[in-house]
Amino acid sequence: MRLHRSIRALLAGGAALATSVGLTVMGGTAAHAVTPAATPLPQHVFAPYFEAWTGQSPAALASQSGAKYLTMAFIQTASKGTCTPYWNGDTGMPVSSAQFGADIATIRAAGGDVIPSFGGYTADNTGTELADSCTDVNAIASAFESVITTYGISRIDLDVEDNSLTNTAGIDRRNKAIKLVEDWATANGRSIQFSYTLPTTTGGLADSGLDVLKNAVQNNARIDVVNIMTFDYYDNASHNMGNDTQNAATGLYNQLAKLDPGRTAAQLWGSIGVTDMLGIDDFGAAETFTVADAGNVYDWAVGKGINTLSFWALQRDNGGCVGTAGSDSCSGISQNTWDFTHVFEPFSGGGSGPGPVTDDFSVSASPAAGSVPPGSSLRSSIATAVTAGSAQPVALSVSGAPAGVTAAVSPGSVNAGGSATLNISTTSAAAPGTYPLTVTGSATSGSHSTTYTLTVTGSGGGAKSLANGGLESGSLSPWTCQSGGAVVTTPVHSGSYALSAAAGPSRTGECDQTVTLAPNTNYTLTGWVQGNYAYLGVNGGATASTWASASGWTKLTVPFTTGANGTVTVYLHGWYGQGDVYGDDFSIA
Structure with missing residues (x-):
């Protein structure tokens, strides 16, 4: 999975979209009936990614969560070397009103809209990203046009990562196709936005991502929003994911200022998007984005006036798999369902809606680390404190204990300002090593965490290898x-x-x-x-x-x-x- 945004030829402002009905021919391909042009997206929009391959209804999840705008992931070709786009590359899910058309109509009736997204990690890794797969620029442009006219949308997102960042021919074809579509839209009284979703470092785009934007400038392709994926850094560093989101976006701002020095600060910030990954990302617990981080990012985003807030992904906004990294269906942290959505949702519009509630608290461990041989136990004091507003009930939990280690917080709930005890016990099977245990406090205002570093000493057992690797038991277990x-x-x-x-x-x-x-x-x-x-x-x-x-x-x-x-x-x-x-x-x- 990965995420999004772009620039105005670099950066365009969000022009109002006109209405047009008629026929068009793109690059000599079959004509499409042109649907009425969509209502423009808000100047500031919260549009989390919806995983379109799950079989779930985007309209239903939008209604349940409160996310009015969705980024629909992903559109790609069915096989390398072809030019026809499908949802998820599935030939049973063509770009047609029969696929998601009713859902999109329901979302619009509720005051929202969708942003179809091309690409994604899998497409970029298998050669099925549209511009990597298709060598005909006119056919690429026609595919973009088909999505625009089929769904009446006002923005296309292009998620470019992995191998697509080094496919220079694909990069050039994609930007040339963007230019063709923008010219077609102007001729037909439409205005369409394009956003690029690109991976980032904590200091801004790597050279490969920046080269995608430079090529857009060379091809006179207007890129309206540059959205960066502020997660999966894989740099083995210590991360405060909320702060790193802001640092990465600031680095991007400085890069865009050099690419288009004629833009004002407000215009530059207004062309930036950020996409965080909820909870524990693909790298692991060292890169954990919390509900508290979301509150900090929200306040920062409103203050800077960025264009887009997003996260991967709507289906992950729940606490159903505490301790699991990189799941497509849950965040891996202790949280209430839709906690992140409720923090970000007010951003859509002018970005002046209410942020996180006033009450807040902190969690800390003392001591914050300890060593124990297998078969022994130890304790740490968990303190909470009121950092804003009034005291509130805080539910305490702990995650990250390996096999052979049991960890629990007692009592399991305190009022902010109170203390509890982290009790850790190990068996003789506990494997030697160092393990970060995450103690999380959850309250109405959100969640905060602290880390206790447990070291198991000695030469205990506990490691086991793959079981039933040849399936010769004749049964699945333990698969x-x-x-x-x-x-x-x-x-x-x-x-x-x-x-x-x-x-x-x-x-x-x-x-x-x-x-x-x-x-x-x-x-x-x-x-x-x-x-x-x-x-x-x-x-x-x-x-x-x-x-x-x-x-x-x-x-x-x-x-x-x-x-x-x-x-x-x-x-x-x-x-x-x-x-x-x-x-x-x-x-x-």
Whole structure:
């Protein structure tokens, strides 16, 4: 997954959109009926990403969450070398009013709108990002035009990352197509915005992202918003994610000022967007964006007058998987459902809506670290304090304990200003290593966390390797799979059984198992795969993957390094609508 924004030829202001009805031909392709042009987006808009591959209704989630505007992810081609865009690259989900048309109408009736997004990490990694896949600039422009006229939208987002950042031919084709569409829109009485979503460092765009914008200038392509993904830094540094969002955007501001020195400060800030990843991002707990961070970013965004606030992703705005990194369905932190949305939602419009509530508090641990041999226990005092407004009830929880370690806070709730005790006990199976335990306080005003660093000394056991790697038990356990996953007798790489992951139009068919290894250690996952877009990888305490497409068996190797608790989830999955994939003879060494 990744995120968004762009510049005015660089940076354009948000021109009002006109209404036009008629026919058009783009690059000699078939004509499209031109729908009435959309109402312009607000000058300041909160538009979180909606994961369109889940089968969920965007209108229903918009209504439940309060997010009136959504960024719809993603549109890409079905296979490398083609030019027809589909939602999620799924040929069963064409760009048509039958796909999401009714949802979009419902969202608009409630006063909101959508921003279709092309690209994303998977497309950029498989060659199915539109401009990477299609070598015909006119066909790329026609595909953009088709989305505009089919849904009557006023902005297209282009999520460019991974391999698409180094595909210079694709970058040039994409910007040339943007220019064609902007000329077409002007001729048809429309105004359409384009935003680029790009990865960032904590100091601004890397050279590869900046080169995308420089090429837009060379092609006279107007980029209205540059949106940066302020997460997944993977720099092994200590992060305050709220502060890093602001620092990265300030670096981007300085870069844009050099690209377009004629713009005022207000115009430059008004062309910037930021997208945070809720909770624990793909890197892990060291990069955790909290509800309190969201409040700080909201206040900063209002003060600067930026164009867009977003996050990845709406379906993650819940606390259903505390301690899990990079999940598509939950944040990995303790929170109430829609906490982040409720902080950011008032941004849409003039950006002057109410921010986080006045009451606030802090959480701290004393001592903040301790060492213990396997089989022993220790304690730390958890203090809360009122930092603004009045005292409020604060629910306390702890996450991050590895196998063989139990951690709990007692009592589980205090009034801000009160104290509790963090109780930690270990068994003889606890693996030696250093583990960050996150103590989180949650209240009406939001959440705050503190870290207690636990070191388990000695040479205890606890590490285990991959179980049932050859599936020769004849059963799935301890593997678990999405619907349709099974142990099969054909095809097999060796022995009598193999694993089948049943990818379908709305699922990847993922099969996985969680294993505990030595912390902070290099490993290599090996497996044999067969099928179209067969992915092998790990997530959780480490993030790494690779893939292959072949009718016969292919050996894949995935090097990775465990985190502080040594726990990772090994997975095999296919891709949406690409059919079943198979795996066999998995091992970790």
